[in-house]
Amino acid sequence: MQAHSLFEGSFSVDSSKKFIPFDASKDNKKDRPGSLFIHVHPFLIESANGLLLLDTGIGHTNETGGLQLHDNIRQAGFEPKDVRYVLLSHLHKDHASGMVQERDGTLRLAFPDAEYVVQRGEWEDAYSGKSDSYQMEVFDILQRSGNLLLVDGDGSLNNEVSYAVSGGHTPHHQVFHILVGSEHFFFGGDEAPEPEQFFRQFAAKYDYDGRKSMALRQQYWEQGCAEGWVFLMYHSTNIAIGRPKEKETGGGYKLVDALA
Template sequence: MTLSRRSLLKQAGLGAASLALPSFATGVQAAPAGPAPVLHQFKLGDVTITALLDGHLPIPASVFSGYDAARAEETLAGSFYQANAQGLEIPVNGYLVERAGAYTLIDTGTAQLMGPDLGGLHAALAAAGVDTADITTVLLTHIHPDHAGGLVSPDGTAAFANAELVVDETEWGFWHDDAVLASVPEDSRGFFQMARNSVAPYADRLKPFSSEAQVAPGLTALPLPGHTPGHSGFMLDTGAAPLLFWGDVVHSTALQFANPEWTIPFDVDQPLAAETRKAMFDRAAADDLLVTGMHLDFPGLGRVRRAGAGFAFDQAPWQFGL
């Protein structure tokens, strides 16, 4: 079964013409060429972080729950954000953490699952001079295809032959619960099968966690539910300023800092996702916390500050930490 554009839109509660997304397939396909490798490296304390761009995906502003056209126009006024015919482009990022010669990858991109404008993370990793066999830990913020698709090679085997897979146990249970699967529309069940296929090669080296557990040296999980039941962030102790990888707390840098109550249809629990986002904005602003995320404008590193009734994101300079 193929999870088509139409069935994905139905799962999201959208009309067929509302959202331009690539077709997703539940099986493994021949990998398209994908985008050229893009990466950015910076240092914090004794840690080197490499931001890896998987590609871009257009999302129309109108799909956000709570969307108001006048408010969106006001938010974007005077900015560099310009929508194309399909919407505002959002990036898909992954992050490589290197400390004392050990490599941890946080999210894996899409690989072959989401079309030729995505799937560049592996090429970016290679351009950084790191072989997939060098990575000993893969942390997943959640098991959506733009985060877990890169776990699997085109032949269906594990892309990271020596890596332990670390994922929240609630997240794992949600995607592997046959009762949950049976409760969704039949033509949307391919989304679940795609999630299961992505993680299947790692079943014998799975490291589940719950709550605020240490998941790798210097990395502590932080529950951030709402987008998915087990959606998680990871706080990195760098020996200098801490850095939070917050996954999909934000999908649109352009819109959601100013409008944190706006949610995206792929949030499983939209009110909880908005609550989590507001709480993280409050915490990040109050603590002057460095954050990065999988859909923040690449390379995604910066700080949150209060701006009127909402918030704003101050992106770090490209050469940060070098």
């Protein structure tokens, strides 16, 4: 399998929009009233055009101040400097904070050898500073770096990677289709964030357009079943890299772990 989950951990977030590690074996959800609990899985894909990183997590750091994301990439058997493209579904804090890292009190790009692929409308919305779901300091670093590759609408990066504006979670949210080897990987960012949402239909309050997101999820699932996609699910609490499989009993598809 050419896809790897870079599981950053489980966190709670309340109205302060700060992410606090949550360890289900010792922490109690009741002690954090008004919090949302999330799992965070950036992904790494080996492609012929170089390593691809899909979203960058919350920027969690280890005891020595290094990026957890960097550690996870090494643990998967790669070096952070070998990341060629950082593909961003959107720029909310829990997806974009690992784009940079702090070293000696200064923020720098976490992947200085990579191009960061961002949808232009998403960049403009994030940079306008109108929403506290975005973290401004991060964007200044990227803006000045020369590593920002803004894309407009639907298109492709090379013969393996294409992007499509979906616009449900944020007005310019994008999803990625990645064809490597014999696999079709689909990264839906926050429009297909966890398996349960394929099977339980609802419009979510945290989406810019909840009904659109709901319709998109259904469409992705149906097309993915028909074409045998591998789904990469950023906020999954169980299967993060999964593929649809026809139920033995007939009557539709279920999702199974693609790594098993």
